[in-house]
Amino acid sequence: MERTLWVIGLLALFVGCLWLMYRGWQNRAARQAARIGELPAAPAELGAQVLEPTTGLYLGSTIAPSWQDRITVGDLGFRATAELTRFERGILLERHGATPLWIPQESIAAVRTERGHAGKVMTEDGVLVIRWKLPTGTDIDTGFRGDDKSVYPAWTHYPTADQTRTITGDDEG
Numbered sequence: 001m002e003r004t005l006w007v008i009g010l011l012a013l014f015v016g017c018l019w020l021m022y023r024g025w026q027n028r029a030a031r032q033a034a035r036i037g038e039l040p041a042a043p044a045e046l047g048a049q050v051l052e053p054t055t056g057l058y059l060g061s062t063i064a065p066s067w068q069d070r071i072t073v074g075d076l077g078f079r080a081t082a083e084l085t086r087f088e089r090g091i092l093l094e095r096h097g098a099t100p101l102w103i104p105q106e107s108i109a110a111v112r113t114e115r116g117h118a119g120k121v122m123t124e125d126g127v128l129v130i131r132w133k134l135p136t137g138t139d140i141d142t143g144f145r146g147d148d149k150s151v152y153p154a155w156t157h158y159p160t161a162d163q164t165r166t167i168t169g170d171d172e173g
Contacts, residue, residue: 029072035063036073037136042102047088050158054151056128058082058095059143060118064131070118071140075099084128084144086158091130093142101142107132109139111156117143128152 061076063069070077080095091108093101109132113125128144146152 025072025077029074029077032063032071032073035134035136035138036071036076036140037134037138039074039076040102040104040107040135042092042100043089046090046092049085049087051086051154052151053083053085054146054148054155055081055083056144056146058093058098058101059127059145061140061142062118064139064141067114067117067129067141067143068119076101082144084146084155086155093144103130103132103142107134109133111158113152113156114143117141125149125152128155 058080060079061071063071075095075098078098080098082093082095085092085094088105090105091103093103095101108130111128111130114127114129115122115124117127117129122145126145126149128146130142130144131139132142133139
């Protein structure tokens, strides 16, 4: 009888911990909702494909510059297998089991490689990180671990919105 009570007590403790983690996730999403706002929708015309699609794992998005401050609004906080494609007008991240994520070209501040992102630590330069600005003005980092890391240089050397303005002389200042 004593063993049964211990098992029931430990099971209740375990379920209680799961419930508290779920509530924490929901509270974080509520706190972040105003900073995240509505995500940009993919336009009907994406422009020409600039880089070949690459498959891998979407690691999540974080509020920049903290690689640990995971965004929990909507389905941005959930990892998913994905395909990343670069078009003239932006980057399309098609996540399996989640909504596609569109990153407009004019919002992209940097594409770089990192060692870790959103609680996932890899070998050096194992994660492709895209820093971009949401319509609310919040900078976020979106992490992607590609199946083929040999494509990373093509992604990191493609001009960002700021670099494109400098190259073409489109600065308004």
